[in-house]
Amino acid sequence: MGSVRRYDSGVDVDVTREQARLDWETGTIFRPIRTGNAFEETVERLLQAIKLGVFGPGDRLPAERDLAARLGVSRETLREALRTLQQADCVAPRRGRYGGTFVTYRMPEPDVADLRRAARDLGGALEDALTYRQVLEVGAAEAAARRPLSPEQRAHLEDRLTELDAAPAEQYRQLDSRFHLAIGELTGSPSLAAAIAEARMRLNDLLNAIPMLDRNIEHAAEQHRAMVRAILDGDGDAARRATEEHLAATASLLRGFLA
Amino acid sequence: MGSVRRYDSGVDVDVTREQARLDWETGTIFRPIRTGNAFEETVERLLQAIKLGVFGPGDRLPAERDLAARLGVSRETLREALRTLQQADCVAPRRGRYGGTFVTYRMPEPDVADLRRAARDLGGALEDALTYRQVLEVGAAEAAARRPLSPEQRAHLEDRLTELDAAPAEQYRQLDSRFHLAIGELTGSPSLAAAIAEARMRLNDLLNAIPMLDRNIEHAAEQHRAMVRAILDGDGDAARRATEEHLAATASLLRGFLA
DNA sequence: CGTCAATGGTCTGAAGTCGGACCATTGGGT
DNA sequence: ACCCAATGGTCCGACTTCAGACCATTGACG
Structure with a gap:
C-alpha cells in the first residue's frame, strides 16, 4: 500500500488502488460486444x-x-x-x-420444478435481472406519468389493463407482459422500452413457471389499476410507489417458490 | 372501426385496434439485433x-x-x-x-459549435437518451443506497468523489463519468452498470462539448456530495432526489446551449 | 551480454453472414 | 378459368469474422 507512481499527467496516484479501479471498470466497459452469433x-x-x-x-x-x-x-x-x-x-x-x-406455440403448464431449474440456470444473474427490472420499470412508470399522453396512448394503456383483467388463466402471463411493455412504450423512449422488454425476457421463463393463484391475480390486478390510475393522473410519485409495490410482490412470490 | 373478427382462440377482437397494437409492439420487440458489424x-x-x-x-x-x-x-x-x-x-x-x-487521445476543447452539430446528429435520439439515462441513474442511486455496502465499496465511491473534486478542468468530464459509473457498479447489477455506461456513452460527445464554468462545477460538486452522502447513509429517497436534481440540472444546461 | 517471456504483426483455411436473384405455391380478383 | 401479387423455398458469389499458428521485437533480469 501507499506505493506511489508519477504518471506523465503529473499526478501522483496510489498504484494499488488505481489497479483495483481499472480491474473493476474494465469489466464493465469491456464486456462482450455480442452474446452469440x-x-x-x-x-x-x-x-x-x-x-x-x-x-x-x-x-x-x-x-x-x-x-x-x-x-x-x-x-x-x-x-x-x-x-x-x-x-x-x-x-x-x-x-x-x-x-x-x-x-403454433402453446404455453406449457406452470411447474415449480421447471421454475427451480430455470432459476438454477440463471444463477447469480437472477438478482441482477431483478434489480435491473426494478430500476427500469419503476423509472418508466414515473416517466410515463410525468409525460403528457395523447388520448390514443391513454386508451391503449386502458385497453391493456382491461384485456388483462378479462384474461383466461392460460393467457394471463402473456397479457401481463403486454401490459408492462405498454408502460415502457408510453415513456416515448425506445431505448427504455427495449430495455424493459429485454429485462422481462430474461425473467420470462421464471415468471411463466409460477403457478398463478386467484388470490395473487386479484392482488396484482389491484396493483395494476393503481399504476394505471397514477399514470393517467400524471402522478409520478404514486406511479413509482405503485410499481415498486407490485414488482416487490412479484419478486417475493418468486423467491418464495425458490426457497 | 368496430370491425370484429373471431380468431381461433375464440376471442372476438377489434381488428383495427389489434393491428395498431401489433404495429406498435413489433417495433419494440423486433428492433435490430446488431447495430453494426x-x-x-x-x-x-x-x-x-x-x-x-x-x-x-x-x-x-x-x-x-x-x-x-x-x-x-x-x-x-x-x-x-x-x-x-x-x-x-x-x-x-x-x-x-x-x-x-x-x-494518446487528448480531449478537445469544449466548443458550442461541436455541441450543436452533435445534437443535430443525434436528432430525436437526444430526448430518448436523456430519458433513458435519467431512469437508469436515478434508479441506480436508489438501488445502491438501499444495499449494504462493503467498506471497500464505500471507500471506492468516496475516492471517486475526492478525485473529481480535485480534478483539473481538462479531466473533469472523464472523472465525472467515472463517478457516475461507480454508482452503477455499486448496485451490484452488471446489467444496470452496463446500461448506464451505454447511456452515458450516447450523451458523451454532447456532455464533453459543454464549456464548464466554475459556477456549474461548484454546483455539480455540491450535488455529487449530496448523492454520496445519501448513498452511504442508505437513504434511498434522498439518493433518488439528489440524483434527479443533478441530472435535471445537467439536462437543462445542455438544452440551454442547444436553444 | 545473452535469455526469454510477453507483446504486437502476419498469414491461412474454415465458418458465418450477407445481398440478391430466381423458383414454387397459393388464393383472391378479374 | 385465368392472372398475378405476395409469400415461402433455394441457391450462389462476395464479404466478414473467426480460431489458431507462427514471426518479429523489445527490455528486464540473471
Whole structure:
C-alpha cells in the first residue's frame, strides 16, 4: 500500500488502488460486444416475442423479408432461425399469397420444478435481472406519468389493463407482459422500452413457471389499476410507489417458490 | 372501426385496434439485433472507454489477446479496430515485452459549435437518451443506497468523489463519468452498470462539448456530495432526489446551449 | 551480454453472414 | 378459368469474422 507512481499527467496516484479501479471498470466497459452469433440471437428474439405474447397462437408473423429487415439480419439467417423454431413446433410456415409463418406455440403448464431449474440456470444473474427490472420499470412508470399522453396512448394503456383483467388463466402471463411493455412504450423512449422488454425476457421463463393463484391475480390486478390510475393522473410519485409495490410482490412470490 | 373478427382462440377482437397494437409492439420487440458489424462496434467501445476516461493519456490498454477475449471478438477484428484508432491518433502501439497499445487521445476543447452539430446528429435520439439515462441513474442511486455496502465499496465511491473534486478542468468530464459509473457498479447489477455506461456513452460527445464554468462545477460538486452522502447513509429517497436534481440540472444546461 | 517471456504483426483455411436473384405455391380478383 | 401479387423455398458469389499458428521485437533480469 501507499506505493506511489508519477504518471506523465503529473499526478501522483496510489498504484494499488488505481489497479483495483481499472480491474473493476474494465469489466464493465469491456464486456462482450455480442452474446452469440446472429442465428442464435434471432432464435432467441423470435421465441421471446412469442413467449411474451406479442404473437399468440394462430397469429401470423411478419413476412420473412420484412422481419429480416426489422431484425437487421439477412433473410437466410432469419430462415435458419425459423427452421429451428419449426422443428421445435413453435411455428409453422404456409406457402402462397396470404401464407406466412404462423405461431403454433402453446404455453406449457406452470411447474415449480421447471421454475427451480430455470432459476438454477440463471444463477447469480437472477438478482441482477431483478434489480435491473426494478430500476427500469419503476423509472418508466414515473416517466410515463410525468409525460403528457395523447388520448390514443391513454386508451391503449386502458385497453391493456382491461384485456388483462378479462384474461383466461392460460393467457394471463402473456397479457401481463403486454401490459408492462405498454408502460415502457408510453415513456416515448425506445431505448427504455427495449430495455424493459429485454429485462422481462430474461425473467420470462421464471415468471411463466409460477403457478398463478386467484388470490395473487386479484392482488396484482389491484396493483395494476393503481399504476394505471397514477399514470393517467400524471402522478409520478404514486406511479413509482405503485410499481415498486407490485414488482416487490412479484419478486417475493418468486423467491418464495425458490426457497 | 368496430370491425370484429373471431380468431381461433375464440376471442372476438377489434381488428383495427389489434393491428395498431401489433404495429406498435413489433417495433419494440423486433428492433435490430446488431447495430453494426463487429469491427464498428469494437471501434466504438474502445473509443468510448477512452472518452469516458477509463483509460487516460499514457495508459496502456489490455494486451490484444486479452482485450479480444473480453470483448468477445476475434483478435483480428480487434486489431482492425485498433488500426483505425491508431490512424485517428487515439492510440499508439509499442512492440516487445512491456510493450502494448497506449492511449494518446487528448480531449478537445469544449466548443458550442461541436455541441450543436452533435445534437443535430443525434436528432430525436437526444430526448430518448436523456430519458433513458435519467431512469437508469436515478434508479441506480436508489438501488445502491438501499444495499449494504462493503467498506471497500464505500471507500471506492468516496475516492471517486475526492478525485473529481480535485480534478483539473481538462479531466473533469472523464472523472465525472467515472463517478457516475461507480454508482452503477455499486448496485451490484452488471446489467444496470452496463446500461448506464451505454447511456452515458450516447450523451458523451454532447456532455464533453459543454464549456464548464466554475459556477456549474461548484454546483455539480455540491450535488455529487449530496448523492454520496445519501448513498452511504442508505437513504434511498434522498439518493433518488439528489440524483434527479443533478441530472435535471445537467439536462437543462445542455438544452440551454442547444436553444 | 545473452535469455526469454510477453507483446504486437502476419498469414491461412474454415465458418458465418450477407445481398440478391430466381423458383414454387397459393388464393383472391378479374 | 385465368392472372398475378405476395409469400415461402433455394441457391450462389462476395464479404466478414473467426480460431489458431507462427514471426518479429523489445527490455528486464540473471
